[in-house]
Amino acid sequence: MHNNRYLRDEIIRISGVNTAKCMKCGKCSATCPAYDEMEYHPHQFVNMVESGDITPLLNSDSLYKCLSCFACIDRCPRGVEPAKVVEAVRLFAVRKQGANRMTANDVPAIVDEDTPQQLLVSAFRKYTK
Amino acid sequence: MKVSYFPGCTLKNKAKDLDLYSYKSASALGVTLEEIENWQCCGGVFTSADDEVATKLSSVRALKYAFERNEPLVTVCSACHNVIKQTNYAMQTNKTFADKVNRYMAEDSYNGEAEVYHYLEMLRDLVGFDTLKEKVVNSLKGKKIAAYYGCLLLRPNKVMRMDDPENPTIMEDFIRALGADAVVYAKRNECCGGYISVESPDSARRNSNAVVKNAKAAGAEMIITACPLCKYNLEKNGADIPVVYFTELLAEALGVKEDTNA
Secondary structure (H helix, E strand, O other), X not given: OOOHHHHHHHXXXXXXXXXXXXXXXXXXXXXXXXXXXXXXXXXXXXXXXXXXXXXXXXXXXXXXXXXXXXXXXXXXOOOOOHHHHHHHHHHHHHOOOOOOOOOHHHHHHHOOOOOOHHHHHHHHHHHOO | OEEEEEOOOHHHOOOHHHHHHHHHHHHHOOOEEEEOOOOOOOOOOOOOOOOOOHHHHHHHHHXXXXXXXXXXXXXXXXXXXXXHHHXXXXXXXXXXXXXXXXXXXXXXXXXXXXXXXXXXHHHHHHHOHHHHHHHXXXXXXXXXXXXXXXXXXXXXXXXXXXXOOXXXXXXXXXXXXXXXXXXXXXXXXXXXXXXXXXXXXXXXXXXXXXXXXXXXXXXXXXXXXXXXXXXXXXXXXXXXXXXXXXXXXXXXXXXXXXXXXX
């Protein structure tokens, strides 16, 4: 197991985000189109990484609900870029051996005759390593 | 004018219309799209982590190719455009990342020198909407068309620099140049759900339906998009007005559209 200090430094490094800049206005979560799907919301990702409380995030499906729409990045009044924090935690999770969220075996159940290649490559890029 | 053209994976398969009409329309406007040799898939979405290097090499190779030919790199798919522009920005602004990338490059290093245009930007900035207007042979007068930007065309604005991210006009100006009426609605720059249709189809349905409902309430008879995944999500989740690629509309207005099964 990793201690919280290591985890926090690693997530900060991967994301390149300074979570201390957050002024807790909640605009990122207010504008998030995946808000209803998430157990932990974008502002909580920022706050919990800042305080080192990261294990609950690593174990939450919230990691896989972010749409990468960059709304929170553009609308944050402090330039914190919360989506980069979500992405860093997700990468930390899926980079572990055997932790891929999706495999090639899942594809037949996903595709229909109109499925654009873009959907599959995007999902694999986000859910696997 | 000649440009280096990056079509992307979907335009060679499920979105052949987007590709075909891009070529035909460009040709009618005096622009030659020269497909980049041996281009590779951009990966569909940009990974913001600085330590992700290998996944960004295909974009860098395409950018380097265009730079070495001294041509602008033009993409038409929203996703390719987003990934390639974000990668180029990272090459310009993040020296550590650029150094890591350049270790993979066989010859000269690349540091973000290429210019990246979305096809719409090419129309606005290189061709000009006034010139486009003059070339229209089938005016779309009277049609009420809603532009759907989605998320990828405009954001993150610091990198994309395409238009005002909250009050964009480029697609509306495009629609007006073709003679049609542009329908402006609130959800035009909100996400359709994207790849979430794999993980949470309900989430994609809610997001997509909200866009279509909002466009229709504003009087739209048709929605145009540059993104194959937006089109798929909107249609799969029951859009009851046509969702078409902007290049198809362009080809129709320029009189170069032909029937295809793509």
